[in-house]
Amino acid sequence: MAHIIVLGNEKGGSGKSTTSMHVATALARLGHVVGGLDLDLRQRSFQRYLENRIATVERQGMDIPCPRVLELPDIAPEDVPEGENIYDHRLSTAVADHESVCDFIVIDCPGSHTRLSQVAHSLADSLLTPLNDSFVDFDLLAKIDPQTYELKGPSVYSEMVWHARQLRAKAGLAPTDWIVVRNRLPPQQMHNKKKMGRALEELSKRIGFRVAPGFSERVIFRELFPSGMTLLDLRELGVDRLNISNVAARQELRDLIRALNLPGVSVEF
Secondary structure, X not given: OOEEEEEOOOOOOOOHHHHHHHHHHHHHHOOOOXXXXXXOOOOOHHHHHHHHHHHXXXXXXXXXXXXXXXXXXXXXXXXXXXXXXXXXXXXXXXXXXXXXXXXXXXXXXXXOOOHHHHHHHHHOOEEEEEEEOOHHHHOOOEEEOOOOOXXXXXOHHHHHHHHHHXXXXXXXXXXXXXXXXXXXXXXXXXXXXXXXXXXXXXXXXXXXXXXXXXXXXXXXXXHHHHHOOOHHHOOXXXXXXXXXXXXXXXXXXXXXXXXXXXXXXXXXX
8 A cells, every 4th residue: 555645844945845745756756656745736736846847848759757646536426425524525535536656645735724735634644744943933833031041842743643643542543653854955154054953853753743854945946847857857857967055955865765764665766
């Protein structure tokens, strides 16, 4: 059965769609069958990224793997079992239709609290929460004393993850491996960066997540979206010599995939 990777964060601008695309493409390039499902029914950034990739590959005749674009099926209200939410049914049906043919299903949640996002979190074998390296984003996970920086308790998103984990436990499913991904890390050892690191380390022990390195702020991520390409496709785009920034970005992706510790995945790109 497919290993389900959910990208969740209730704040926008954390790099969820970029992370979703690079994780999905990295797994596909490693030989796995990967499905991508976008639950942001309004913006659909992850789905458009996938569709851009498929269009570029077809137009230029490229021989590179593409994750499959998965869709929520249309279900008539009268076909929904009594007592079940229609969004729950659409999501569970989408996963059931593909979990026997995919090795991994990557689900990108919207940057807000929705019913679909809540259900997706309960399905997650691996939950990735991209987080900008800022206490503005840290507030998503925990409340913190503004003077001492001591943790005062979990915040709304952490409580939602806790409830999703409880649902998995009641269903007899394996615990979700929750990984907080530190995106947009500044290159220098800044004071705020150290404070964030200490706060995340302390919080991880309290509410049970791991911390993984993410992506630095780079212009190339914005440039790749229209073509649907990723850091791993630069050779196919005709980039013969990678600059220092590109090499560093590819290493960040390797480090992230290794940190996820996904079943059957050996990082060789």
